[in-house]
Amino acid sequence: MSTVSFKNIKKAYDDLVIIKDFSLDIADGEFVSFLGPSGCGKTTCLRMVSGLESNTGGTISIGEETVSDPSNKIFTPPEKRFVGMVFQSYAVWPHMNVFENIAYPLKVQKHNKSEINDRVKEIINIVELTGLEKRMPDALSGGQQQRVALARGLVMKPKVLLLDEPLSNLDAKLREKMRYDIRKIQQDFGITCIYVTHDQIEAFSMSDKIVIMNHGDIIQMGTPSEIRNNPANEFVSDFIKTQH
Amino acid sequence: MDFIKRIIFSKKTILGAGILLLFIFCLYPFITLLWKILFPAGEFSFKFFENVLSSKSTVVALKNTLWVSLGTCFMSTLIALPLSWLLTRTNIPMMAKWRSWFCLPYAIPPYIGAIAWIYLANPSNGILNNFLGQGFINVYSNAGLIWVMGSFFYTFVLLSLLAALDRMDPSLEEAARLSGAGPLRVFFQITVPIVFPSLMSGMLLVLLAAAASFGVPALIGNPAGIYLVTTKIYTLQKMGSMNGIFMAGALSILLLIIATAVLIFNQKILSKNSFKTVSGKTARPSLIDLGKAKAPLTVGLIILFIILFVMPLFGISVTALSKVQGKFEFSNFGFQNFQRVFFETHETPRALMNSFKLGVMAATATTLMGLLLGYINKKTKLKGRSLIEILASLPYSTPGTVLALAFILTFSSNFMGLPISLYNTMGMIVIAYFAKYLNFSLRTTSDGFGQIDDCLAEAARVSGATWWITMKTIWFPLMKPALMASWFLVFMPAFSELTMTILLTGPGLETLGTLIFQLQEYGDASGGAAAVLALLTVIAVGMINYLVKFISKGKYGL
Numbered sequence: 001m002s003t004v005s006f007k008n009i010k011k012a013y014d015d016l017v018i019i020k021d022f023s024l025d026i027a028d029g030e031f032v033s034f035l036g037p038s039g040c041g042k043t044t045c046l047r048m049v050s051g052l053e054s055n056t057g058g059t060i061s062i063g064e065e066t067v068s069d070p071s072n073k074i075f076t077p078p079e080k081r082f083v084g085m086v087f088q089s090y091a092v093w094p095h096m097n098v099f100e101n102i103a104y105p106l107k108v109q110k111h112n113k114s115e116i117n118d119r120v121k122e123i124i125n126i127v128e129l130t131g132l133e134k135r136m137p138d139a140l141s142g143g144q145q146q147r148v149a150l151a152r153g154l155v156m157k158p159k160v161l162l163l164d165e166p167l168s169n170l171d172a173k174l175r176e177k178m179r180y181d182i183r184k185i186q187q188d189f190g191i192t193c194i195y196v197t198h199d200q201i202e203a204f205s206m207s208d209k210i211v212i213m214n215h216g217d218i219i220q221m222g223t224p225s226e227i228r229n230n231p232a233n234e235f236v237s238d239f240i241k242t243q244h
Numbered sequence: 245m246d247f248i249k250r251i252i253f254s255k256k257t258i259l260g261a262g263i264l265l266l267f268i269f270c271l272y273p274f275i276t277l278l279w280k281i282l283f284p285a286g287e288f289s290f291k292f293f294e295n296v297l298s299s300k301s302t303v304v305a306l307k308n309t310l311w312v313s314l315g316t317c318f319m320s321t322l323i324a325l326p327l328s329w330l331l332t333r334t335n336i337p338m339m340a341k342w343r344s345w346f347c348l349p350y351a352i353p354p355y356i357g358a359i360a361w362i363y364l365a366n367p368s369n370g371i372l373n374n375f376l377g378q379g380f381i382n383v384y385s386n387a388g389l390i391w392v393m394g395s396f397f398y399t400f401v402l403l404s405l406l407a408a409l410d411r412m413d414p415s416l417e418e419a420a421r422l423s424g425a426g427p428l429r430v431f432f433q434i435t436v437p438i439v440f441p442s443l444m445s446g447m448l449l450v451l452l453a454a455a456a457s458f459g460v461p462a463l464i465g466n467p468a469g470i471y472l473v474t475t476k477i478y479t480l481q482k483m484g485s486m487n488g489i490f491m492a493g494a495l496s497i498l499l500l501i502i503a504t505a506v507l508i509f510n511q512k513i514l515s516k517n518s519f520k521t522v523s524g525k526t527a528r529p530s531l532i533d534l535g536k537a538k539a540p541l542t543v544g545l546i547i548l549f550i551i552l553f554v555m556p557l558f559g560i561s562v563t564a565l566s567k568v569q570g571k572f573e574f575s576n577f578g579f580q581n582f583q584r585v586f587f588e589t590h591e592t593p594r595a596l597m598n599s600f601k602l603g604v605m606a607a608t609a610t611t612l613m614g615l616l617l618g619y620i621n622k623k624t625k626l627k628g629r630s631l632i633e634i635l636a637s638l639p640y641s642t643p644g645t646v647l648a649l650a651f652i653l654t655f656s657s658n659f660m661g662l663p664i665s666l667y668n669t670m671g672m673i674v675i676a677y678f679a680k681y682l683n684f685s686l687r688t689t690s691d692g693f694g695q696i697d698d699c700l701a702e703a704a705r706v707s708g709a710t711w712w713i714t715m716k717t718i719w720f721p722l723m724k725p726a727l728m729a730s731w732f733l734v735f736m737p738a739f740s741e742l743t744m745t746i747l748l749t750g751p752g753l754e755t756l757g758t759l760i761f762q763l764q765e766y767g768d769a770s771g772g773a774a775a776v777l778a779l780l781t782v783i784a785v786g787m788i789n790y791l792v793k794f795i796s797k798g799k800y801g802l
Contacts (some may be wrong), residue, residue: 050706085706108709149703156708
């Protein structure tokens, strides 16, 4: 488990600036949501933590380790960062069954077979997929695929768990249950979590801290109650309101 | 070790190595060709072009090529245009089957058709002439040339039209129907103008294919004394003298210029925004009820199919099974020709083995290369990746005769100052196939990569997999259908290739294509041997096509 810190992060494609100057410290075991309209740069920030995208300026650290610092030519590739990630479209591999999907991170990190077996079984229990180990993804419901993706993100006991709009493809009822389950698993594991969403109900019901973003800037951050009681400006109060 | 591994398997290394390979096999031979012809003694000279253009026979060959290509183009359009309407817009019975059958000649090498039509319509003992009276039809003529090429190359127009008609927004036609236009009027006033760029593009491809064709003009044109540019190049090259090769080179450059001009024109037509109205929607238009015309049109379709496909196949089969050619009696049939081809002709096993080896090597090399380059092309943003498609499409669109000649000039001796000689070796044929067919693989794999979401690989990366392991455990298994399709799509034409092989081949290097060609052209007076091999080729092509269709669940194959 680890802290995550962003220091003066910039991201630009040639002249197009996506993130201007983003600084944020996330404490160990904290659940932080990035909340904002689409195109505000929240997913980009998340992907920079995983190493799937690189920042063009500033430093990103996970725990004690600086994983990205372009001015000093430091960049840890995604496979060396040991973060778990849950994708919006689940990204469950269609050619592997449930067990193989979840075991994959341990397999590529060359854990031994019995250990892989034990840990996958354990995590399958936690995400309530017991009995479906041999199923192929095309025989799973959306909610079940979501749980496979979650289990795969957790199985290697990552330093940080990143979730990119994980619930946006689920129906309303399932979403409520998943919100509860994800939060519970996060607290049981005590794992640091970054959760990207445009849905303020998700952000307010799950997070320790919310970061509200727009146009690549942080507009406000604080606990759910701080934000609700003291919206920093019109954008924030509008954004909270419009969805109710 | 880890460091070295990382460098070897990094994307940039692969792109660099890929572009280097593409440069050597897809561009450098053309540079050599131009260099050797334009700077024969280190100094710029038009000498060979003057020689070529002042020779009456080459000028005639250029003219013949032009007229035969135009004729073929005309005939192809005449067949394909009504066919495309019937097979996309009407309730003709068994539409899907007919589509598949009428497209099949696309995969069969046209020289097989030339052989078939020689059996059917040669003036002395052609099967048709036995019925219609001796000399009634003479395949050894301009008309015969156009007929045989057209009966294969119409598939270019047909495939192009079918794709466009399937993509077209059906409401455009429906609006015309509601305005009171009848089905034929809608087709000619609305549909054809909208898919016109595709029609044009198909027609230009026919023009190009006909001008680049070697097997048909060699087998049918030569006996009639009708020489085309490709057969002229072949004759000049086979003269063996250096001067002959240089003359052939100059003629090749002329053919290359014509081909390039046609392709650029084609690109212009396609890039014009005339495609705007052709949407990506899959909505099916309501099919036109043919009513009373259904029966006669179906009969017409069957007759066309018999003439284009069944009759030539029949001709080959009868010839393959006849003990004595031209005698149409039951007692004359037997498997003697098969016996003779496989057990008494010592070249046959060697040729089949060579073709098989060449096909396997070419298909494997292009597919592996296609996998890596397709990945770079579709899934990375590396600078220089756009070069891949451009370089790979050069040899693909170059007439095979020209490509072969360029390879002979480049790799025969002293390649880039190195003492490498591939002349008369299998290596030469393999690299020529590799260059020619890489584009097939690249298109198939790029297509495959395009349909797999990036997040599947990203999920592997964050799970701890390196780029290379992600390739092995995620991309490769997911790409399997596309890779298998790519393999067979290269194997099929490589196995029966003739145009390039006939120039590159040497002693002991017979292939299926060159053996059939030689049996038909010189040896085997009684004629049955070539028919046996031609028949087997058609069967093999048909089987592989259905295999590809089966593996890819109908996405590839005809």
